[in-house]
Amino acid sequence: DTGVSQDPRHKITKRGQNVTFRCDPISEHNRLYWYRQTLGQGPEFLTYFQNEAQLEKSRLLSDRFSAERPKGSFSTLEIQRTEQGDSAMYLCASSWTAGNTIYFGEGSWLTVV
Amino acid sequence: KNEVEQSPQNLTAQEGEFITINCSYSVGISALHWLQQHPGGGIVSLFMLSSGKKKHGRLIATINIQEKHSSLHITASHPRDSAVYICAVRSPSSGGGADGLTFGKGTHLIIQP
Numbered sequence: 714d715t716g717v718s719q720d721p722r723h724k725i726t727k728r729g730q731n732v733t734f735r736c737d738p739i740s741e742h743n744r745l746y747w748y749r750q751t752l753g754q755g756p757e758f759l760t761y762f763q764n765e766a767q768l769e770k771s772r773l774l775s776d777r778f779s780a781e782r783p784k785g786s787f788s789t790l791e792i793q794r795t796e797q798g799d800s801a802m803y804l805c806a807s808s809w810t811a812g813n814t815i816y817f818g819e820g821s822w823l824t825v826v
Numbered sequence: 827k828n829e830v831e832q833s834p835q836n837l838t839a840q841e842g843e844f845i846t847i848n849c850s851y852s853v854g855i856s857a858l859h860w861l862q863q864h865p866g867g868g869i870v871s872l873f874m875l876s877s878g879k880k881k882h883g884r885l886i887a888t889i890n891i892q893e894k895h896s897s898l899h900i901t902a903s904h905p906r907d908s909a910v911y912i913c914a915v916r917s918p919s920s921g922g923g924a925d926g927l928t929f930g931k932g933t934h935l936i937i938q939p
Contacts, residue, residue: 753931755914755929755932758926758927802867804869814871815871817861817871820866
């Protein structure tokens, strides 16, 4: 069990470019969450999956953001036409059904220049 | 929407001191998490509790459901305890279904040798 892993850990991109982050949850976990964290703030919910089904999306997830979990295992978060306001850390977390401890990844830092 | 307030925002103490971090929330919850975040981003879950008190090593977490308040204590603090400590509450009114978490902004703790 290697925990929740995220890739890349750091990404610097020019405004207008697309970026994609990947999250590999703990293997037996069926719930996967994406959060966004800016400096000095706590994480904010973006979206979550139960297996391959995306069950909820936050209003923070504009139409430039899309998340997938095609086989109920790893997930990707894509940001199209990045803006400077997208600069943040994108955190992935996973858990085994409801009511259990949530395990977080190391986060993917995005800087849009 | 649940509001989660932590205090203090910043805390600097000397090695060996007893540390208390407080968390208050505004609506009913099913559980409360205390999380530790080190520079670089990774978050580690310290405790998940829904009543009473839990202890792990030098860390103690308590919760008072009636008063909507929780505390995290660190005994015999050490420089390696320096991190951001985040309180997160689980309630259906948070994003993420029944396991939705609303996070506080965190308490930045520095323990000086």
